[in-house]
Amino acid sequence: MSYIINNRKKNKDKRGNLTVLLIGVITVMLLMTAAMSRRMSGHTRLLTLSDYTQISRYFLESYVSEVMQHIRSEANNPNSDFSKLICGDITAYKGKDITNKINYTPSDELGKILAQNYKPHKIDFLTSDLPLKIILGEDTEEISYNNVVTPGPGREKDEKKGSILISCECKFQKRKYKMEVTYPFSVVYRMTPILKDFMLFVDNIKADQDCKNKKDDLNVLVLDENGFQLQNENNRIKDKIKPFVLLQPLDNDTDPQTTGKVYLGGNTNSPVYLNLAGGKFNSVYRDTDFIFAKDLDLNSSENMNNYLSLLPFIQKPNGEFKRLFSHELPLLHYATAKLSVMGFSYEMKNVFNGCTWNVEDFLSDDSGNDYLENVKIKENDLVSALTYSSAIRLLGLNPVNPFRAREIYGDVFARFIVYTFWQPNGTAGLPLFFSKRRTIEDIPEQKMWNSRVTRKFEIDKTSTEYDSNADYTLFMSKVVSGLDISEKGQKYAKFLDMNCVGTEHENYKEENFNSADGFKLENNTKFYNYWKSWFVDKDSSDNCSPIEKRIGRVYDDQKEFKEAVGYNNEPTNFNINGVVYVKGDLDIDKDLILDENKCSGGIILVDGKININNIYRGEVLQASNFLLSNMTATKNIVRDEWTKEGQKSYIAPDKIITFVSLKGQQITINGNILLGVQLINLNDLNNNEEQIKWGENVKDNIVFYGSMVCNRLDLIKKLKKFGTTSTYDDSIYDIPFFIYPRKMATSTPPLAVQIREYMDDYKLTSTSEES
Amino acid sequence: MFNKKAFSMIELMVGVCIFALAILPIVWLGSRQTSNAFSAGKHMMAGQLASSYMDDIIRRPYKDIEALSLPISGNVLDSPKHNLKNPFDILTLRDSLADNTSEDGIHSPKENMDASFRRFRYEINKFTENKDKKIIGIEVTVYYRVKENDENTEQSVKLYALKHGERTK
Structure with a gap:
């Protein structure tokens, strides 16, 4: 009996073991299943999060890009609130929200991103608790002048640099995504201070006239009593030549600021002597007549x-x-x-x-x-x-009547x-x-x-x-x-x-320099070393020259530059908007017919050769219409072209284009007419090559409505070139047409806002809404 | 005569059945997980490829994008079209890999790469354009197959972004 009871008991124990074993196995399986399921779920969530982040990232980048597009379009629009703000004194706005100055509303296209198939999820943005913020950086400060120049009164805070922070957010799948992007900007002048006030700036005229070495390529013009150029006189110059005459304004303007200054100098104390031209005294003296071939009557x-x-x-x-x-x-x-x-005659x-x-x-x-x-x-x-008078006539053809001032x-x-x-x-x-x-x-x-x-x-x-x-x-x-x-x-x-x-x-000296915008040279800066001080010498604090600090954009080659300024599309476009640097040569092989609304001036620094063709303003002009021998017609052309609706509308200062040959390579002008340009080539290579020259193809009258800045004139070469471009006769009246664009000497030099193409800081953060 | 200590046949059969029933979901789950992990890897890779295509497009000047004749589509291992850059320089990477299969039958890295990407294809399109405002909307889709040989298992990753040109007033 007890045996039976024991057996039953044993069997009962065995059955219990199996049950426990099975329960154990099933439990382990269930746990494994749960773990695997959990792992899969984590995997999926991770994937989903990665997708959401990517979707949100591109949305926010598009958002920022659109805001930046808007800011860029407003930046150089002088009537916009943003432009007025950024070009003025912005000290009070540092670190402040300036979103209300931007006037931005999201485009429909941005909305279309939201409408795309992210269903059933939905991106939200611009909700009341997640606004767009545009903040002016705390780092905004004035751009220094490296003690080269002193800005004019009230102009100290014109040029500046800093950053704009754009912060925008969106909600996607119960997560908030926030993007913060910083774009550096600078506000710079569109023309080079000091140099812009000169119609002609030659800082080593000794190369053309060196009294100690008895070299004189300036006083080479021989005129007969009627003002005709004499050729082969004593075989000094055998070729036909024409003088280089810096004309006075055509409309009797006598303001010494707007007639354009002249500098002929060097780092030695060698004076420059220009023989005033004589000529037969004209008993019929007409106040309205520009054309006298002499400085002094004989x-x-x-x-x-x-x-x-x-x-x-x-x-x-x-x-x-x-x-x-x-x-x-x-x-x-x-x-x-x-x-x-x-005079000499x-x-x-x-x-x-x-x-x-x-x-x-x-x-x-x-x-x-x-x-x-x-x-x-x-x-x-x-x-x-x-008999030899100066072939460079600084005061125009007849400085006497009407009297014109030029410093x-x-x-x-x-x-x-x-x-x-x-x-x-x-x-x-x-x-x-x-x-x-x-x-x-x-x-x-x-x-x-x-x-x-x-x-x-x-x-x-x-x-x-x-x-x-x-x-x-x-x-x-x-x-x-x-x-x-x-x-x-x-x-x-x-x-x-x-x-x-x-x-x-x-004699006007550096210390007497007087410009309409009030800019002065610092004590240690001389005209003859302005190039070095402004373009080369670096400041110890930031290891930058003044011009380097002002560069807003660097182009790897001219192709990139041409695309950016709009030159490739149509010859009416040329938007520089600041100071830009172009690597290699720059060959403007087409005529520029610059439309006022599609051209914005600035400084183009080129480290190779520069070739430019005609530069017109809105309409192609004929060089043959610019003739001193037909001044009435010429004046009419000029008046017609640059007068609109009864208002004088000279080439505006913000439309002036400055070409700088940084390494001293030649600037070649392949067109007859240049309107509103400044050419700078001050890095003399001493290679006997003309620094600024007119090309072989230029055969008609030369019209240069601008400013020329170089180390040496190579005057004889220029005079010979001018000799080949005269249309009619040997008269001194038939000469190249050089005039200074008066608006270059503006008292309020125009500014350009440069916003860097690439961002400085980029931050994308994501937080769960629950947190 | 009977060994009373052993399990009965029935007990054993029941045990095995229960175990089999319990192990099946686990095996299924394991298999599913492997498949999902493989799929997730592909999805992630597709996302990266899409992102790479998008970045390549967006970094270009507006004018270039405007000039692109969209849509563009192709296999990611194809030679680039319209100067598009292959994502991650994928072809260069592929060409740099060894292509000889080892004697023991292990596939070469190049073959592995080809196998991984051969079903990945991309499509780039404009989803919107406003010429006045100089805005182009770009849509990049990268397709991949969860099962290599089953085209019905094709899935995709889509990204949208806007490119803005410069507007001057």
Whole structure:
């Protein structure tokens, strides 16, 4: 009995073991299943999250891209709130939300992303609790000038750099995604400070005229009495040449700021002498007539005879500006000395014909004058030496009438001739010839007719015009240029307008530089080292030159550049908008017919060669219409082209295009007409190559409405080129047409807003809504 | 005579049946997981490929995208069309791999890569365009097969983005 009970008990235990075993196995299986299921679910969630993140990322990037597109379009629109804000003083806005200045509304296209098949999920954005934010970075600051220039009053905060932070968010599948992107920006001038005020800037004119080495490629023009270019005169230049004349504005503008400044200089103290051109005196004097081929009038042979016969000197009408070309010096005993100022001219050859006195009587002893000495050696006679006038005419064709002011910087001196004849009462009269041997005590004298009485050259010092220090040596006949006058004589030389620098007659220096926008050079910066200071020298604090700090975009090659500025589409587009850098050569092989609305100016820095064709403004013009010999027609063209609805509409400063050859490679102009450009090539390679030249294909009249900046002029090469482009005759009136775009000298230089193409910071974050 | 300590045949059969019933879902789950993991890998790869295509398109200048004749489609292992860049330089990568099958029958890395990507294809299209506002909407789809030889198992990953050109006023 007990056996049976025990067996049952054992069997019962076995059955229990199996059950436990099965339960155990099933439990393990269930656990495994649960774990695997959980793992799969995690896998799926991870995948889903990755998808959501990617979808949200592209949505938010599209969103940012659209906001940036809008900001970019507003940035250089002067009427937009954003442009007004960013171009002004933004100190108060640092770190602040400026979304309300942007005026952005999302496009339908952005909405279409949302409408795409993310169903059943839905992206939300721009909900009230997730707004778009555009914040001006705290890092915004002024761009420094490396102590090269001092900005004008009120212009200190014009140029600046900083960043714009765009923050936008969206909700997708119960998660919030937030994108924060930073774009650096800068606000810079569209033209180069200081240089923009110059019509012509040559910082090593010594290459064209070196008095010490007796090189003179500036005073090479020989004109006959009618202003015609003489060829082969003494074989100095065998080719047909035309002068380089910097014309004055066509509409009687006399503002010295807007006529364009000139700098001819260098790092040595070698002065530059330009022989003022003479020419036959024109008895018909017309205020409206631009065209005179001379700086100073020369008396004709007949008049010279009259002069020597003591008939009254020819006195110019004074007009608004007193410019005397002859002068009566009051002497004691009611005598006068007559001083006549004359320019260099071929007419000197025969002006003394039949006269009692000749040139030698006045000037033969002027041995102190290097110029006369040098040219005399070349020409074998004194008179021929006096025929070469300057081929670069800084004050236009006729600086006298109507008088135009133009500031000329550098040690530039006009050179002219003073003939002094004096005749006390009762004497025959004598030339007051130059002699270095004469001393102040050795006063020249003449005996009166039939008398033992002598009359000395004694200045009437009671005259209010002269001070007690004046003596006769100041008034001796001589070739005069700025440095030939003693310090004491400067005051008396003034009436001769010897430096032709407006009404002040002083050499303009860096410290006197005066521009409409108020920019000045810092003490250590000179015009001759401006290139180095602005384009090369780096600031120790940030290891950048001033120009480097201003570059907004770098193009790897010209193709990329042309695409970006719109040149590839149509020749009417050319949007620079700031300072850009182009690697390699830049060949603008098509004419640019720039539409006012599709062109925005700026500075193009090129590290290779530059070739440019015609640059028009809105419409193709014919170079043959720009003729000084037909000034009325020319003025009409200019007026028609640049006047709109009765308002003067000159090429606006924000449309001016500056080309800079950074490495000094040649700039070649292959078109006849350039309107509104500045060409800068200041990195001299000293390779005897013209730094800025007109190409072989340029055969018609040259029209250059712009500014030229280089180290050396290579004037002879240019004059020969100009000689081949004249249409009609050898008249000096048929010359290239150089004018300064007056709006370049604006008092409020235009700014460009540059927003970098690529972002600086990029942050995408995601948070679960539950958290 | 009977060994009372052993399980009966019936007990054993019942046990095996129960075990089999219990193991089946596990085996199914395991198999499903492997398949899913494989599929998830492909899905992820498709996402990366789509992203790569999208980035390649979006980085281009607006003008270039405007000039593209869309839609463009093809296999990811095809030579690039319209200057499109193959994602991750996939062809260069493929060409750099060894292509000789080893003696013991193991596939070469190149063969493995071909096998992995041969069913991946892409399609790039414009889903919207506004020429005035200079906006183009780009849609990139990358298709893949969950089962290599079953075209009915084809799935896709789609991405949408906008490209904006420069507008000047």
